[in-house]
Amino acid sequence: MLKLFEHETLDVQNLSEEETAIRVEKLNLQFGQKHVLHNISMRIPKNRITSLIGQSGCGKSTLISCFNRMNDLAPDCRYDGSIFIGGRDINRRKENVSQLRTQVGMVFQRPNPFPMSIYDNVCYGLRLQGIRVRRYLDDAVEQSLKDAALWEEVKDRLFESAHILSGGQQQRLVIARALALKPDILLLDEPTSALDPLTTLFIEELMASLKKRCTIVIVTHNMQQAARVSDYTAFLHQGKLIEYADSDTLFTMPEHKQTEDYITGRYG
Numbered sequence: 730m731l732k733l734f735e736h737e738t739l740d741v742q743n744l745s746e747e748e749t750a751i752r753v754e755k756l757n758l759q760f761g762q763k764h765v766l767h768n769i770s771m772r773i774p775k776n777r778i779t780s781l782i783g784q785s786g787c788g789k790s791t792l793i794s795c796f797n798r799m800n801d802l803a804p805d806c807r808y809d810g811s812i813f814i815g816g817r818d819i820n821r822r823k824e825n826v827s828q829l830r831t832q833v834g835m836v837f838q839r840p841n842p843f844p845m846s847i848y849d850n851v852c853y854g855l856r857l858q859g860i861r862v863r864r865y866l867d868d869a870v871e872q873s874l875k876d877a878a879l880w881e882e883v884k885d886r887l888f889e890s891a892h893i894l895s896g897g898q899q900q901r902l903v904i905a906r907a908l909a910l911k912p913d914i915l916l917l918d919e920p921t922s923a924l925d926p927l928t929t930l931f932i933e934e935l936m937a938s939l940k941k942r943c944t945i946v947i948v949t950h951n952m953q954q955a956a957r958v959s960d961y962t963a964f965l966h967q968g969k970l971i972e973y974a975d976s977d978t979l980f981t982m983p984e985h986k987q988t989e990d991y992i993t994g995r996y997g
């Protein structure tokens with residue numbers, strides 16, 4: 730399979746600490762009585778794209794949301810196990826969650842620009858951090874929009890409402906908003922499912938270029954997309970991690986029958 734960027738294939742079962750962006754250890758999660766994630770352990774490599782795939786309801790969004798503690802927003806959510814990012818267990822009680830969400834940015838399925846100008850959207854997080862110096866904000870806005878491949882399309886209308894942008898432009902704007910905070914990790918939860926095929930390809934190319942600066946984890950229902958953009962793929966079934974390998978191996982020589990059934994469309 731042809732990848733947008735080629736590099737050495739790592740063995741995700743034996744990643745060193747230096748190669749690891751996220752280390753998940755025996756993670757279990759419940760919403761009320763419903764046990765959603767079962768004893769997940771995995772290491773996600775730095776500066777690579779890793780896809781999470783599996784049937785609807787298998788726990789992909791829940792797992793990705795653990796990486797910046799978004800599940801804390803659900804009142805009946807309980808979890809145990811560890812998730813190490815940047816050398817610390819982010820599941821510990823005293824974790825600074827707003828700082829974590831700066832380090833680990835998240836983009837959702839539906840583009841969600843704030844009801845304000847393009848400029849204000851991009852520097853929203855910087856202003857929350859107390860940054861007011863106009864020159865600094867101007868530079869950050871320009872750089873983030875360039876990194877998100879949106880600058881040329883919006884540079885003459887930065888102070889217009891973000892809602893005038895198309896869906897694909899809004900999604901890139903939301904990515905620029907996350908990039909302005911210089912995240913180490915970018916979580917993308919079905920980032921292209923609301924977009925047309927051409928815009929999808931554009932966002933996929935953007936992801937490939939972004940992995941030079943950060944680690945990307947993406948939830949996708951689209952198997953071709955997972956095979957095309959991601960270096961590594963994890964297959965989940967009913968909240969369990971069934972198989973996790975480099976994408977070429979997982980899609981061409983899956984080890985488990987459940988994986989094979991899923992990727993060949995026998996269920997899901």
Ligand SMILES: Nc1ncnc2c1ncn2[C@@H]1O[C@H](COP(=O)(O)OP(=O)(O)OP(=O)(O)O)[C@@H](O)[C@H]1O
Binds near residue numbers: 765784788791803950
């Ligand atoms: N806040 C919540 N409260 C209660 N149950 C939840 C909550 N969020 C998710 N769930 C349940 O957890 C399970 C896993 O959901 P999740 O959204 O992680 O699956 P998914 O694999 O991402 O599905 P999809 O592909 O359809 O988005 C589902 O049964 C879902 O109903």
